[in-house]
Amino acid sequence: MAGASTRRTERLLTLVFVMLGSRRGVSRDRLREVIPDYAASASEQAFERMFERDKESLRELGIPVETVQLDSAHDDEWGYRIDPRAYELPAVAFTTDELIALDIAARAWKRAALEGVAAIALRKLESTGLDVPDDVASVPVETRLGVSEPAFADLMGAIIERRPVQFDYRKPGGDSEHRSVEPWGLVLRRGSAYLVAHDTDRDDRRVFRVSRIEGTIARGHAGVVTVPEGVDLRALVGDGEPETFSGNATLRVVPGRAMSLRRMANAEPDDLEITVPFRSLERFEREVAAYGPDVVVLAPPQLRSAVIRRLEGSL
């Protein structure tokens, strides 16, 4: 298998060289002469099939293969070429600081889904005559996106190309179900990746955890999805908890404790009673219960009884 794929890679690379080197276009006959796999094809149809597939593969890689008329006297005489101007990455005058930023940006994918892709992108930019300075540590910033799910890269591609997608999604508890969605965007929050999408079967907006997507992503046609204007992806992912409440909690807090709650309340470290706004009963109930005897809910009553129930569950 490895041999076959290396051989195919060699063939595709040779095609690139041959077509890039021809200003006027290379005829099919000529291609069949210079490319050993084409010369060895059993029949005209076998060659045609192989060549069509190869051309398609090159175009999928972003290589601009053009079809040109070779001879005006014979309008069935077609040739193929790659225009260097369409192929070539134009030089961009990045400053040293910008190159360092690009290097940090590429390194953010280390040990993550697009590590190789980001490295190639940066090396391409360098090939236009630039040099990322070696002493990148002079800028004291190091980032890692930490997204290792293979689905992430596929989803990103689908979003950019505005393709609908289908995948199997694992529900809490283990069962998985098939979902058809129009992806709007990806959100990275606290080390987890979320997909915001329109679920076509449910005709509603949904947020998916990318880590719960199983298997491969099936892609639909490009250019189909329209993201509604003014969608705030960040807000849609939010806390990952439904907003079940809107109001304030009054809490009795031991001095010097529960500093995070005090910050939310703009309170001093020695205030005995603080008022904290919250939006998800479930989430806030968990947060308050964690403090144990350091925090006692005075109001509202439904929060107070929920926290008491939760504490009783810990006995």
Add this chain to the structure above:
Amino acid sequence: MSTAESMLRMLTLLPWLRSRGPVEMSEVAAHFGISEDQLADELATLTFVGPGQGGGELVDISYEAGGTVAVHDSQGLEFALRLSTAEAASLITGLTLLTELPASRGSVDAAISALAKLEEAAGAAIAGAAGAVVISHEHVDPSVELAISEALKNQHRLALQYVSAAREDLSEREVDPMRLIVIEGRAYLEAWCYLAEGVRMFRLDRIVSASVTATPVNIPADAHGRDADDPLLPVGTDVRLHLARAAEHITEIPSCLSRETLPDGSLDALVRVADPGWLVRLMLSLGDQARIVDDPELSAMVAQRAQEALAAYSE
């Protein structure tokens, strides 16, 4: 590793090496984020391609003493291919992450201008790539970000007020800033801490206030930052938890080492615990949705804390 990625890398290796003199194999591999073995394979494939199959029209690569490699003739492939959608998107996502780090003012500026130039260079390939991935950070006080940015730039000591994640208490400490790290979805200041007499990571969203002092930093020569690729797994003991479905989100925190779904849909999870206080808070927040499986001492700590809390409610 996909054939497509390998193809794109090979098409980039030639112009990249051509634009440089001899480069050490290990350095090339590191720059492309692949192993030396894989690099050797891909270079070997490249030596069999060129615009003609006859001698003299193949790519000319030489390996020299000291483990270096050089491309003498790239057979017309002097230029890098335009950025693919995925390549552009990988850099755009990395740069976007940088723009979300105001605690490094210089990086934000460089990332913003690099983004603009990149979008111009990549053109149509990335219409829609900007905004496909958004990054949602915790809120950080702008005055804290400003102070850190200044202190990092001028190499001055910082005075911090910090709320520890493990104990939820407020501490005042002087630190010599080293760098900013974004890892597992959170932004940290890495610094030499005079209180702890060691290198520590401070979550930006837990810094209550930061002020730049007049003292220049004086970081011990043997103080080292963490390797950004090391997981943030604390040193500690591993504790087995039994979780109800409703508490499945616990299996997605960084300190959860493994999970197993049981036939009834509940879960067994192994969690790394550095500070028993942290586990007690976690268990209190989950109530009857979680149970410690085989550590009676920790179970007793949780129950006692819950009892104290309930006593505070009946006062």
